[in-house]
Amino acid sequence: MSNRTILADHDIPRQWYNLAADLPHAPLPPLGPDGNPVNPQALAAVFPMNLIEQEMSQERWISIPDEVLEIMLRYRPTPLHRARALESALGTPARIYFKNESVSPTGSHKVNTAVAQAFYNKAAGVKRVTSETGAGQWGSSIAFACSQFGLECKVYMVKVSFQQKPFRKVMMNTFGAECVPSPSSETNAGRAILAADPGSGGSLGIAISEAVEAAVSDPSGRTRYTLGSVLNHVLLHQTIIGLEAKKQLAALGERKVNQVIACVGGGSNFAGIAFPFIQDKINGSQIDIIAVEPASCPTLTRGPYVYDHGDVAGLTPLLAMHSLGHTFMPDGIHAGGLRYHGMAPLVSQTVMEGLTRAVSLQQLECFESALLFARTEGIIPAPESSHAIAQAIREARQAKEEGKERVILFNLSGHGLMDLNGYSDFMEGKLVDHELSREALAQGLTCLEGLPVPASR
Numbered sequence: 001m002s003n004r005t006i007l008a009d010h011d012i013p014r015q016w017y018n019l020a021a022d023l024p025h026a027p028l029p030p031l032g033p034d035g036n037p038v039n040p041q042a043l044a045a046v047f048p049m050n051l052i053e054q055e056m057s058q059e060r061w062i063s064i065p066d067e068v069l070e071i072m073l074r075y076r077p078t079p080l081h082r083a084r085a086l087e088s089a090l091g092t093p094a095r096i097y098f099k100n101e102s103v104s105p106t107g108s109h110k111v112n113t114a115v116a117q118a119f120y121n122k123a124a125g126v127k128r129v130t131s132e133t134g135a136g137q138w139g140s141s142i143a144f145a146c147s148q149f150g151l152e153c154k155v156y157m158v159k160v161s162f163q164q165k166p167f168r169k170v171m172m173n174t175f176g177a178e179c180v181p182s183p184s185s186e187t188n189a190g191r192a193i194l195a196a197d198p199g200s201g202g203s204l205g206i207a208i209s210e211a212v213e214a215a216v217s218d219p220s221g222r223t224r225y226t227l228g229s230v231l232n233h234v235l236l237h238q239t240i241i242g243l244e245a246k247k248q249l250a251a252l253g254e255r256k257v258n259q260v261i262a263c264v265g266g267g268s269n270f271a272g273i274a275f276p277f278i279q280d281k282i283n284g285s286q287i288d289i290i291a292v293e294p295a296s297c298p299t300l301t302r303g304p305y306v307y308d309h310g311d312v313a314g315l316t317p318l319l320a321m322h323s324l325g326h327t328f329m330p331d332g333i334h335a336g337g338l339r340y341h342g343m344a345p346l347v348s349q350t351v352m353e354g355l356t357r358a359v360s361l362q363q364l365e366c367f368e369s370a371l372l373f374a375r376t377e378g379i380i381p382a383p384e385s386s387h388a389i390a391q392a393i394r395e396a397r398q399a400k401e402e403g404k405e406r407v408i409l410f411n412l413s414g415h416g417l418m419d420l421n422g423y424s425d426f427m428e429g430k431l432v433d434h435e436l437s438r439e440a441l442a443q444g445l446t447c448l449e450g451l452p453v454p455a456s457r
């Protein structure tokens, strides 16, 4: 009885899958300050042109450059595990599979797009990249990727996470990158936040403002900005996860997957595992695709579908997405990677088109599920990934009640070995559940007034 399937190196997918080519409606374009679709040239100070082209591409399949494959082959194809120990602990007739993205150099799926983005920046003649990071997973991934391509790297890390997870900075430094807590006094955006609230713990929206400003204000013109989630090209790079999983399930003789589950922060690991299955769903397969978010940052389940900025200062174009408002400040829950006010436009669109079902969970249930997973499968999951695990456990229990088989696939987006503070707080009984109040939700949405609204169809 094998518990793990590993594809041979030569079976690694050679192309990424672009869902934009298959969605029932064309994606809505990002809008500039004048309310009109942004011209690609207007983004050229922020991103290299090769990535801007990918961002806007309608091609269904996009070739993965050899240089990117070569680096990914250090840790890919990643294993697909059958969670037999978890299944028997639950006594469920469901077969539970998970894709293990924790085996990457920094312990999460984020390396998949970091390597691709570093490659395209290097190819475009960029010397230095800036970025933001929440829990530190993205910062360490882009730091690793920059080390591979000889790029300089500077990361603005959300201050509460910087304090909770000091080893992430050490990781970034180890890969040769610089990491500063955000809000910092180095940018106009950071200084403005600090002037208004000197004790600000920061947010992803603030850190993005700082990193974008630092890129576009470099007088040499050879600095660009990178983003770890949300944008179409980032989601594209992650589809290698689901494409591998499909091959692996087929190798195991699984013909039909009933449910595909992933946590959502900005939406990239979800897109990575789910989009190749959403293609099947568009083509007629019945698959329940579930995006799981924290109840304290319920973007898909309680946020409206609007045009909003990706960052707090409003430097980014307006994206058509579910949002809690770009000034929204989520509670300091331990799943730092899920504390983002917005959502990838492509993921939002799959919800609007009825292809994805969104649910929200409380952190205590997620940590309980993480402990069960650790004690059965032997992997300590990232607090973010524990949201997917908790939902998979709910579904497996339901299968038991119904006495019916089903095949559940979830994405283990990363391990939690850098997040042991969260585990310690949980086991000491220090964590509590957070439900976003209706007042806080309404307050967060006030910043959307006056922004354009996506046309309903």
Ligand SMILES: *Cc1c(COP(=O)(O)O)cnc(C)c1O
Binding pocket: 108, 109, 110, 137, 138, 228, 229, 230, 263, 264, 265, 266, 267, 268, 269, 270, 337, 338, 382, 384, 385, 413, 414, 415
């Ligand atoms: C960043 C991160 C997430 C959330 O980001 P997405 O873009 O929604 O995937 C989830 N899990 C892990 C381990 C992360 O590092």
